[in-house]
Amino acid sequence: MADWQQLVQSIVLGLLFSFLVAKLISVVLSFKEDNFSPSRSAPRPGIPEGPANDADSLIAEQGSIRNDSVPASDAEDDDDDDWEGVESTELDEAFSAATAFVAAAAADRLSEKVSNDVQLSLYGLYKIATEGPCSTPQPSALKIKARAKWQAWQKLGAMPPEEAMLKYIDLVTELYPSWLAGSTLKSKGREGDAPSMDAKGPMGPVFSTFVYEEESGNESKMDAIHAFAREGEVDNLLKCIEGGISVNLRDGEGRTPLHWAVDRGHLNITELLVKSNADVDAKVV
Incomplete structure (x- = not known):
């Protein structure tokens, strides 16, 4: 009876040992598979690197194209600015000649005066050309002359300075068509000469003192x-x-x-x- 009990215990222990060994083997195999699987699949994340790099290259290339295109645009703008500078310089020279003529005209006290309306028109155009749109407050009604000058300036609104210069020159030319005679100044759209300080002959109207007072x-x-x-x-x-x-x-x-x-x-x-x-x-x- 005791022998049977030992045999049964041995069989149970053997089965238990076998189960534990089998369990241990399965755990070991599972552990190995887990370790080997990442190593075998490691290259997979690297597969999209090609397209990613291509995308980065494309972005870089597009950026390069945009950067290359910007200087070209800037170059065109610079060219435009150069032309505008030439035109602006010519206009400035003509305007300066006209204002110089006004100064010379004012020095001749024997010259015939022009109407106040013309003087005010010249004043307004001069202010627009040199200072831009009127931004000063309206003078008191008691200051008649200052108020008239302010209105002459203010009514021109936001007229571009270049347009004001042209109109100023045209008005002086209308009053005295020969004011450009004898000089070498050439402005866009008209050829003529600016008066020198030593110019002889009749001078223009005396309107500087009133106009720019x-x-x-x-x-x-x-x-x-x-x-x-x-x-x-x-x-x-x-x-x-x-x-x-x-x-x-x-x-x-x-x-x-x-x-x-x-x-x-x-x-x-x-x-x-x-x-x-x-x-x-x-x-x-």
Whole structure:
């Protein structure tokens, strides 16, 4: 009886041992398969790398194309700007010649005056050409002259400066068709000559003093050189220039001494400033 019990126990233990061994083997095989499977499939994620790289290359190529195209566009814009610069320079020269003629005309006190309406028209065009659209508040109704000038400027609205220059030149030409005679200036659409400072013969109308007259109270914003140019004090102005003061110095209103000389019709002051390399194309800023 005891022998049978031992036999049964041995069989049970053997079966149990076999089961455990089989279980262990299955675990080991499963573990090996798990380890080998990633190593065999590792290259698979690399398969799309080709297309991805191609996509990156395409993006880079497109970016390169866009970058290459930008300079071309910029080059075209630069070409346009160059042409515009040439045209603008010619127009500026013609406009400067017209304003110089106005200054010379103002110096001739024997010249016939033109109507206030024409003076105001020239004033408005001048302000648009040099400062742009009117942005200053309307003067008091008690300041009749200042209010009339403001209205002449304001009614031109947002007229482009180039158009204002052309109209200014055309108006001067309409008043005095021969004002360009004798000079070498050539502007787009017209050929003629700008008047020199030593031009002889009848001058244009005296409208500078009225047209460009500014309100009082700006003396505190001026340097001495501007006051001398405005008042026509040649000796004092010459001392300023010899003292090293820039002839292109701007006052509190953005005007240069040449602006004031032209404004007041001081031909001798204008000549002195021009000979001292004053910027004849300077605009009020």
